[in-house]
Amino acid sequence: MKLYDLELSGNCYKIRLFCALNNIQIDIAPVDYLANEHKSAAFLNINPLGQIPVLDDEGVLIRDSHAILIYLAQTFRLNHWLPHSALTQARIMEWLSFSANDIARGSNDARLHDLFGLPLDIDTARNNAKKCLDIMDAHLATHTWLAHKSATIADIACFPYVALVQEGGVSLQGYDNIHRWIRDIKALDGFIPMPGLA
Numbered sequence: 001m002k003l004y005d006l007e008l009s010g011n012c013y014k015i016r017l018f019c020a021l022n023n024i025q026i027d028i029a030p031v032d033y034l035a036n037e038h039k040s041a042a043f044l045n046i047n048p049l050g051q052i053p054v055l056d057d058e059g060v061l062i063r064d065s066h067a068i069l070i071y072l073a074q075t076f077r078l079n080h081w082l083p084h085s086a087l088t089q090a091r092i093m094e095w096l097s098f099s100a101n102d103i104a105r106g107s108n109d110a111r112l113h114d115l116f117g118l119p120l121d122i123d124t125a126r127n128n129a130k131k132c133l134d135i136m137d138a139h140l141a142t143h144t145w146l147a148h149k150s151a152t153i154a155d156i157a158c159f160p161y162v163a164l165v166q167e168g169g170v171s172l173q174g175y176d177n178i179h180r181w182i183r184d185i186k187a188l189d190g191f192i193p194m195p196g197l198a
Contacts, residue, residue: 002027004046004054008115009033010108010160011065012053013194018069018156021190022078029056066096069153081153091147095154098132099161106132107161110168122169129170133178136162140177144184151188159185163197 003019005012005028019026031037031052039050047054047063055062055071062071073082082092106128112118113125136158139146147154163182165172172178185191 001025001058002029002056004029004031004043004052004056006031006033006052008195009052010111010164010194013160013197014065014156015053015055015068015072016194017159017192018072018081018153020192021156021188022072022076022081023190024072024076066100066153066157069096069156073153080150081156083148083152088148088152092152092154095146096157098135099154099157102128102132102135103158103161106130107165107168107170110170111161111164112168114168126168126170129165129168133162133165133170133172133175136181137175137177140181145181151185155181155185160194160197167196 001024003012003015003026005016007013007030016026016028018024031043033052037043038047038052044050046056046061049063051063053063053065053068055068057071057075062068070082072078083089106125109118109120109125110122110129113120113122136146145151145155146158159182162178163185
């Protein structure tokens, strides 16, 4: 398996982290984001959306970090990461959607602005990030993990951009339940860091 990857991307990190936690061997193919390699004709043949990550499993191409997490969990029969019960899968999908929409338009956008200079409405992004943190912290006050009694792909999906929220100018101070959840993820056997997230 090959992962088209950007080291500073939280979405790419989700895949690297999940593979590390489950001893899945994966070859990393760095994509030169600053040189717009992801918009090149060669890369657009891999993903017409011009986005990373992309997983190449012997010619089977999977784009989108959440789709890749589902694919890996199913391919390697990691049922504890993606339990089969209808309710648990629904809960996981709720959080995957939360990650892809709310967190992306919150802490991810704020980080893109502050770290990479992307022109966007930073006040809206930071306000969105704070709303996400409020929702997650309230949920984690009564739940150890987001969607199940143990960690699932929902936790992996939401983790990077929440843990990196300070890089978008939003403080995690006062979000004690999120801090505990971050510590719990970092304590998982096989955890690996990324830049900005030790």
